[in-house]
Every structure is written in structure tokens, then in C-alpha cells.
Amino acid sequence: xxxxxxxxxxxxxxRASAPNATLLVTYDPTVLSPEDVVxxxxxxxxxxxxxxxxxxxxxxxxxxxxxxxxGLSLVGAPPLLTSALLTASxxxxxxxxxxxxxxxxxLSADALDATAIGILLARGDVAxxxxxxxxxxxxxxxxxxxxxxxxxxxxxxLAAQGRFAWVMRGRRKERVLAxxxxxxxxxxxxxxxxxVVDGVVLRGRALVDQKTLTGESAPVLKTPGSAAYASTVxxxxxxxxxxxAVGRRTRAAVIVQLLADAPLHxxxxxxxxxxxADRLVLPTxxxxxxxFVLSGNVTRAVSVLIIDFATGIRVSAPTTVLAAMTAAVxxxxxxxxxxxxxxxxxxxxxxxxxxxxxxxxxxxxTQVHSLDPTVSRAELLRLAAAAEQRLSHxxxxxxxxxxxxxxxxxxxxxxxxxxxxLGVRAGIEGHTVHVxxxxxxxxxxVTLGEDARVVADEAGRRGASTVFVANxxxxxxxxxxxxxxxxxxxxxxxxxxxxxxxxxxxxxxxxAGVARFVAxxxxxxxxxxxxxxxxxxxxxxxxxxxGHVVGVIGDGINDSPALAYADxxxxxxxxxxxxxxxxxxxxxxxLTGLPVAVDIAREALDVIRxxxxxxxxxxxxxxxxxxxxxxxxxxxxxxxxxxxxxAALNGLRPLLRRGASSVSSPDAQTRRADWRRxxxx
Numbered sequence: 001x002x003x004x005x006x007x008x009x010x011x012x013x014x015r016a017s018a019p020n021a022t023l024l025v026t027y028d029p030t031v032l033s034p035e036d037v038v039x040x041x042x043x044x045x046x047x048x049x050x051x052x053x054x055x056x057x058x059x060x061x062x063x064x065x066x067x068x069x070x071g072l073s074l075v076g077a078p079p080l081l082t083s084a085l086l087t088a089s090x091x092x093x094x095x096x097x098x099x100x101x102x103x104x105x106x107l108s109a110d111a112l113d114a115t116a117i118g119i120l121l122a123r124g125d126v127a128x129x130x131x132x133x134x135x136x137x138x139x140x141x142x143x144x145x146x147x148x149x150x151x152x153x154x155x156x157x158l159a160a161q162g163r164f165a166w167v168m169r170g171r172r173k174e175r176v177l178a179x180x181x182x183x184x185x186x187x188x189x190x191x192x193x194x195x196v197v198d199g200v201v202l203r204g205r206a207l208v209d210q211k212t213l214t215g216e217s218a219p220v221l222k223t224p225g226s227a228a229y230a231s232t233v234x235x236x237x238x239x240x241x242x243x244x245a246v247g248r249r250t251r252a253a254v255i256v257q258l259l260a261d262a263p264l265h266x267x268x269x270x271x272x273x274x275x276x277a278d279r280l281v282l283p284t285x286x287x288x289x290x291x292f293v294l295s296g297n298v299t300r301a302v303s304v305l306i307i308d309f310a311t312g313i314r315v316s317a318p319t320t321v322l323a324a325m326t327a328a329v330x331x332x333x334x335x336x337x338x339x340x341x342x343x344x345x346x347x348x349x350x351x352x353x354x355x356x357x358x359x360x361x362x363x364x365x366t367q368v369h370s371l372d373p374t375v376s377r378a379e380l381l382r383l384a385a386a387a388e389q390r391l392s393h394x395x396x397x398x399x400x401x402x403x404x405x406x407x408x409x410x411x412x413x414x415x416x417x418x419x420x421x422l423g424v425r426a427g428i429e430g431h432t433v434h435v436x437x438x439x440x441x442x443x444x445x446v447t448l449g450e451d452a453r454v455v456a457d458e459a460g461r462r463g464a465s466t467v468f469v470a471n472x473x474x475x476x477x478x479x480x481x482x483x484x485x486x487x488x489x490x491x492x493x494x495x496x497x498x499x500x501x502x503x504x505x506x507x508x509x510x511x512a513g514v515a516r517f518v519a520x521x522x523x524x525x526x527x528x529x530x531x532x533x534x535x536x537x538x539x540x541x542x543x544x545x546x547g548h549v550v551g552v553i554g555d556g557i558n559d560s561p562a563l564a565y566a567d568x569x570x571x572x573x574x575x576x577x578x579x580x581x582x583x584x585x586x587x588x589x590x591l592t593g594l595p596v597a598v599d600i601a602r603e604a605l606d607v608i609r610x611x612x613x614x615x616x617x618x619x620x621x622x623x624x625x626x627x628x629x630x631x632x633x634x635x636x637x638x639x640x641x642x643x644x645x646x647a648a649l650n651g652l653r654p655l656l657r658r659g660a661s662s663v664s665s666p667d668a669q670t671r672r673a674d675w676r677r678x679x680x681x
Contacts (some may be wrong), residue, residue, distance in 0.1 A: 350552075507536050
């Protein structure tokens with residue numbers, strides 16, 4: 001398919017990937033339009049009209065057959081059996097060589113491998129041929145397993161939009177399938193339910209958690225006239241939303257489309273080692289043929305063919321990748337393939353999401369301010385927690401959690417009145433306690449005064465929100481809360497700077513003031529705030545167009561488009577499923593794993609470079625000796641396989657890696673606990 005499309009006028013290049021079921025076409029926009037390309041594929045390419053074939057083999061069967069052939073040949077099994085197993089192991093190599101010759105009109109390293117295995121088999125050296133085939137099959141198996149698969153994540157995202165919805169039909173509500181909702185329908189959404197449409201609020205008042213879609217750290221108050229979005233969750237209150245966009249027209253569906261349209265790169269180890277080996281294939285064949293023509297000596301020609309650079313390089317590179325991936329797993333890091341290692345080693349720009357990535361993802365009490373000299377901060381926090389207990393608002397949870405950590409005995413409350421997005425009134429120990437915003441307390445006839453305004457302004461400058469606490473109409477104080485930076489975030493960014501990564505960008509859907517404060521705390525100068533997911537992807541592409549190698553670190557559905565378009569994408573174990581599936585690298589611990597991952601990637605690339613010399617030097621010497629008749633087939637095999645084994649063993653060096661992240665420290669947990677404690681003030 002790629003060859004057929006690549007020959008058409010206006011097409012600059014075309015590359016197909018069977019594991020990813022994708023065709024990447026680069027075309028001249030002055031000659032073709034996107035519609036022309038789609039039409040070309042659909043109508044002119046025969047295979048595009050056929051049912052999708054099964055994914056290409058991952059090398060597992062060939063690996064098993066090669067291993068059996070090797071083992072049986074060493075114990076003296078019948079040659080017919082071992083030869084049959086060897087043939088089965090070598091068939092994928094021959095198939096790839098024929099395909100490259102037919103479709104790309106070039107001799108690949110597979111052709112050299114197939115020829116070498118054929119010669120070894122013809123000479124009766126089944127063990128060496130089986131070892132060669134097994135090593136190659138193992139490399140292909142590793143490469144096949146690194147293919148990015150996002151289809152399951154896309155399906156999960158679509159499912160997250162909600163399977164059912166309550167729709168107004170006259171004066172009654174009907175529960176219908178979400179896909180049956182149409183524009184103009186009025187959808188009713190209750191606490192804990194997902195919105196399934198984009199639209200405008202007609203009636204109701206509710207707090208909506210938009211974190212997964214926009215990255216905002218705190219729920220947003222929705223009132224009549226507010227915009228509402230699919231895949232967001234009503235946490236308190238009830239909304240009547242008139243649908244404006246449904247199904248694939250919602251913002252959540254746009255994210256799915258962005259992921260589907262993202263470029264899926266070839267997952268084979270696309271580095272200089274493979275290209276170097278491929279470039280030497282034709283000269284090797286030419287040298288062997290020339291020697292045979294000039295000397296008539298088959299032994300010399302066979303010896304030259306046996307001494308190939310491709311096998312050692314193709315085996316040692318994936319061996320190094322596998323060893324690096326294993327070392328990463330020991331450090332609680334999942335790296336999904338060789339391309340991820342290669343790109344991470346080259347990264348010069350990191351784009352961070354804020355909420356849940358650089359911050360903890362949920363509010364913590366940061367300050368408790370007593371504005372009444374007769375009331376201690378502990379008493380103030382105790383009363384606030386009593387009023388807020390068992391409410392689902394994140395601020396309420398933060399206050400109750402802080403009181404519990406401080407060891408407060410929280411009394412039971414009596415009567416309760418909760419105003420969504422404003423505050424709460426509760427009967428506590430015979431008194432009436434109000435906890436809420438400045439506007440709410442003003443409505444309850446509580447005088448705030450200048451000190452209260454100063455506290456709120458100062459908290460706002462530090463990226464925090466503030467609720468005030470009053471008892472029987474008398475202001476007692478205030479509690480400030482914020483989604484605080486992760487304890488390790490500042491040290492991680494410093495460690496990354498020390499590794500030569502200088503450009504850091506925070507991209508978030510959260511409030512600009514909050515984003516700038518968090519960025520300032522962490523030493524990040526470049527901030528893009530209040531952006532939707534599609535803009536995040538645009539920012540990544542703009543950085544790439546300026547020549548940067550961009551890594552993106554995110555954890556939410558809203559980060560997925562940026563993750564998909566990044567040169568290398570990184571997520572956290574606690575992230576949304578779609579973010580984990582999209583990411584090339586998943587940190588199973590906290591952010592301290594990021595500098596470790598960079599170190600592992602760079603060390604792996606260094607080993608691969610070393611293996612170019614380990615393979616290249618002895619094989620170059622052996623080729624000269626073979627051409628001059630200095631070594632025969634046996635010596636050539638020893639040199640070739642010896643250098644391959646040496647390179648493979650060197651490729652295992654990442655497994656010897658020891659030590660944790662340089663940003664870790666014994667008192668990290670203590671600092672994290674201290675950060676979460678309510679500060680004095």
C-alpha cells in the first residue's frame with residue numbers, strides 16, 4: 001500500500017505500519033488536498049478496500065522454533081527435524097527480505113540475514129544458523145511489543161461519556177441511551193453523574209468537576225447561562241442542560257479524534273545502528289560477488305557474506321533496549337519501547353500539566369487564620385470541619401482532613417443548610433456556624449472587616465482560595481486551601497536542569513493566576529493557562545516546529561492529545577486510563593522517577609553507540625582477512641558471532657545499574673508530611 005501511494009503525483013512519502021494499522025502520507029499541498037489523499041487510498045489502493053488483515057507476527061513463533069532448532073541440534077536430533085524448525089524460524093526473515101525487495105526495491109539487512117542463514121544451513125551448520133535466527137527473532141519480538149496501541153484507550157474515553165441520560169419529555173423525565181440524545185434536548189444531571197452533552201445550563205445550580213477535561217483543580221460553579229461539557233461530573237447540585245453538541249461533536253469526542261489523527265511513529269528501533277547496518281548490506285553482497293567473480297573462490301565469498309555487520313547490531317540494539325526497560329521497571333518506571341528511550345535521551349523541552357502532575361490534584365489546607373484573639377487556630381479548624389463533614393466538595397474534604405491530621409475531635413452537627421458554590425450553615429454544640437465565601441457570610445449579616453480582606457487577597461496571590469468561619473454571627477477567622485505542588489516537584493525540575501534540559505513549560509486549563517503562582521514556586525517561567533485540550537496539542541506542535549524535541553508529562557484525559565503529539569509522552573500510574581495508554585513512559589512512583597528515566601535512556605543510547613564499535617571493528621578486520629583468504633567460513637563465523645555475542649553482553653549493562661534517583665532523599669516523606677500540615681498564620 002505504501003509503495004503504491006508513494007508513486008502517485010504530489011505524494012512525497014508514504015509509510016505503512018501493520019502493527020499500528022496506519023498509513024502515514026506526506027504530500028504537497030499545492031498538488032493534493034487531504035480529501036484527495038483519502039480518496040486515493042479508498043478508491044485506488046486495492047488492499048484498502050479489503051478487510052483488515054491480522055497484525056503482523058510479533059516474532060514469538062519464530063523465536064520458539066529457532067530456540068528448539070538450536071537445542072535439538074546440540075543434542076544430536078535428526079537433521080530433518082532441526083532443519084524444518086530452522087526453516088520455520090527463518091521464514092519471517094525471508095518474507096521481510098522479499099517484501100523490501102519487491103515494494104522498496106532495495107536489499108535490506110533481512111536479505112543478508114537470510115543469505116547467511118541459508119549458507120550456514122547448506123554447510124550443515126544448523127546450530128549456528130539456529131542461533132542467528134533465534135537472536136533475530138528475539139529482536140523482532142522486542143520491537144513488535146513496543147508498538148503503541150491506543151484503540152482501547154479511545155474506546156474507554158468514549159465509554160466515559162456516560163451510557164445513559166435523563167432527558168425531559170414534556171413534564172416527565174425519561175432515561176435514554178446517551179447516543180439517542182439529540183441537540184435541543186434538555187438533559188438533567190444529578191450529583192455523581194457524568195454530563196453526556198455539551199450545552200448551556202437552563203436551570204439549576206451545581207458544582208461541576210471539569211478536571212479531566214480542562215485540568216481545573218477546583219470544581220466550577222454552574223448557573224443558568226453557563227456552558228457545560230460532556231465527560232465532566234456534577235459533584236453537588238442538579239443541572240438542566242440544553243444540548244448543543246452531542247456524540248462525536250462534543251469536546252470530549254474532539255479529544256478522541258485528535259488522538260486518532262495523531263502521528264503514530266514506526267515502533268522499530270529507528271536509530272543510527274539500524275540505518276548503519278542497512279547501508280552496509282549492498283556493499284557486503286557486492287564484495288562477496290566481486291571476490292567470487294575475480295577469484296572463483298566460493299569459500300572467500302561465503303566467508304565475506306557470513307561476516308555481516310547487520311546481525312550484531314540488530315541483536316545488540318534491542319538487547320540494550322530490553323535491558324534498559326528492565327532496569328527501568330526495577331526503578332518503578334514503565335518504558336514502552338526503543339523509540340521512547342531514543343526520544344527521551346534527546347529531549348530538550350518538557351511540557352508539564354499542572355493539576356495532578358506538578359500538584360497533588362486535590363486541595364490541601366495551607367493556612368488557618370484566627371481573626372479573633374479568643375479563638376485558637378485549632379478551635380477554628382475544628383468548627384469548620386464540623387460544619388463541612390460529610391460534604392463532597394473538595395474544600396470540605398480538605399478542611400476535614402486537616403482537622404483529623406491535627407488530632408481534633410470533630411463534633412456532630414445539627415441542622416444543615418448548604419448553598420451550592422457559596423457555603424454552609426450548621427448547628428454545632430448549640431451554636432450556628434457559618435462556613436463559606438465572603439459573599440455568603442455578607443448575606444448572613446456577618447461583618448468581615450479589613451483584616452479578612454487582607455487575608456483573602458494574600459491567599460489569592462499565593463494561588464489559594466479562602467473560606468471564612470463565623471459563630472453566631474461573629475467572624476472567627478479564615479481557612480485557606482489550595483492544590484499544592486508535589487513535595488518533590490521543585491527538586492525534580494532542578495535535577496532535570498542539571499541534566500541539560502533547560503526549557504520547561506506549564507500548560508493547564510486552570511486559572512491563570514493560580515498557574516503562574518505554582519509555576520513561580522517551581523521555577524517554571526513559561527506558562528500557558530486556561531487552555532482546552534486541542535490548544536495543548538497545538539502548543540506541542542509549535543514547539544516542535546521551532547526545532548525542540550518535546551516531552552509531555554500529564555495525567556488527565558485533557559492531556560491525551562498533547563501526549564499523543566509529543567516526541568515522547570510521560571504519565572503517572574495514578575493517571576486516567578487514556579493518559580496511561582497514550583504515554584510512552586509511565587512513572588509508577590512519583591515525579592522523582594523522571595530524572596532516573598532520562599539517565600537510563602541516555603545510558604542505553606551510549607551503550608548502543610559503543611556496540612557500533614564492538615561489532616564494527618572486528619567485523620571490518622574479519623572482512624579484510626576473509627577477502628584476502630586469511631580466514632575461512634569457520635573463522636568468519638567465529639568473528640561474526642563472537643562480536644555479536646560481545647555486543648549482546650555489553651547490551652545487558654543497563655541491568656547492572658544501581659541506585660535510586662538523585663533527587664530522592666531519606667527525609668522526602670517527612671518533607672511531604674510537613675507540606676501537607678496546615679501552616680501557621
